Amino acid sequence: MSEQLTKRSENYAQWYQDLVTKAGLAENSAVRGCMVIKPYGYAIWEKMQQYLDKMFKDTGHENAYFPLFIPKSFFSKEASHVEGFAKECAVVTHYRLKNDPNGKGVIVDPDAKLEEELIIRPTSETIIWNTYKGWIQSYRDLPLLINQWANVVRWEMRTRLFLRTTEFLWQEGHTAHATSEEAIVETKQMLDVYAEFAEKFMAMPVIKGVKTANERFAGAIDTMCIEALMQDGKALQAGTSHFLGQNFAKAFDVKFTSKEGKLDYVWATSWGVSTRLMGALIMSHSDDDGLVLPPNLAPIQVVIVPIYKNNDQLKMIDEKVAVIKKELEAKGIAVKYDNRDTQKPGWKFAEYELKGVPVRIAIGPRDLEQGTVEVARRDTKEKTVYQMTDLSLKIEHLLSQIQDNIYKKALDFRDANTINVDTWDEFMKVLDDKGGFIMAHWDGTPETEQRIKELSKATIRCIPLNNRLEEGKCILTNKPSSQRVLFARSY
């Protein structure tokens, strides 16, 4: 069924594409740049959604849903916002088709032209702020803390499964506050939520930081982000949280009366993560044999494979497994028993490794005699024979060990590939040799940042939070700098 994957070291892009397709996560669709997320991939996304959603609710947010279409006039109300998104918008111009009078097929009915074109949302700030205008009058209406799970469309030039697709699924939080301070606290809080999610559930270490002006979200005062390092040495922006100031409130005229009776514009934030997290998850941990999923997000945490020569043996194993499965499930562990007779054990082993199932239990006649099972862990490929007593406890413990180990491995990799660089030559050499995160001095000007990008294809991923101050000289211009910033080539 599934064939050999391309080796990760030989062609990283090909390996990634192969893995996504062959592990049954997603595939390219008939629509340019759009993907089909297959059931197994969607099951992982659902788990991500479930945990994120809980974290949002725990921090006081509620879900709502806003329209897919945005009237063009809304879109143009915030100047820098238009500028940022104009080049990648899908636009609806007509509302009807008709049979082609000259021949076969259907054509767009020219009589059905919309008076005002509709933009398919690339993000929902405008339609949401237009709505908030009607919801907010007084400080008693604040803070307004809303999240929506939705799909958005950005007409990108080039796409890659999960990392950049024309249509993608995401969540976008949009909040309104009475004060600037409160909004900034919210911006930071949600960044922390994302970082905690990445590290605890995805087992993916991230760097929290602030974007430079060049990389800032269109319409934001400040953009904060979490940046992760992929195994090929490229950085991936995994989530963003924006402090929007009063930009959107002013554009959509959202004012409130304060406790003191003064009329003022509200302060806003927005924050989001997308199905891109799936790409991050895959690229953070997987190897030449396939996916490596952290137990916290694996749709199947334990797979049990029977080994037998005849139906009598299978029947005995079935009975034994039924007990084991029940015990594991009682601990909330997701177990699959694969006793299909259509595939052989070796085939199943390879298949579940490809799919990243953290723990595999094999049980055969030998085990029945000795009261044991063979337990294999996906992350290290180690196989151990376990006594059956207290098996569910041992497995539960193993799963949490695997979760920790995957995180530690990713963290070690990142630490080994984060390097301080002080000269331009060294900067270019590191980028070309192995990539990774580079901490280097920068003179703080957008022009220099732009120039570095043109020369090296590396960008400033962020200015890390709580960054250590340190005197130095810009790697490009030699002008003075007060701190190192995080550079990398990125997705």
Next chain:
RNA sequence: CGGGGUGUAGCGUAGCCCGGUAUCGCGUCUGCUUUGGGAGCAGAAGGUCGUCAGUUCGAAUCUGGCCACCCCGACCA
């Protein structure tokens, strides 16, 4: 939108220079033997060679148009 490349079975390919009705592998189906790391043997099914036109007795192969996709740039969660 610039620069390069590719379209042959579900997937991956050979054949093209030098025209004669398509090769091989994977997968699929059937049967027997297998089952503790992607099984073996035997057999079978599956193709308007991207598309339209031209040259020719004859086109996957030569010529021209069109279409689609991929890679490199600009853009980007």
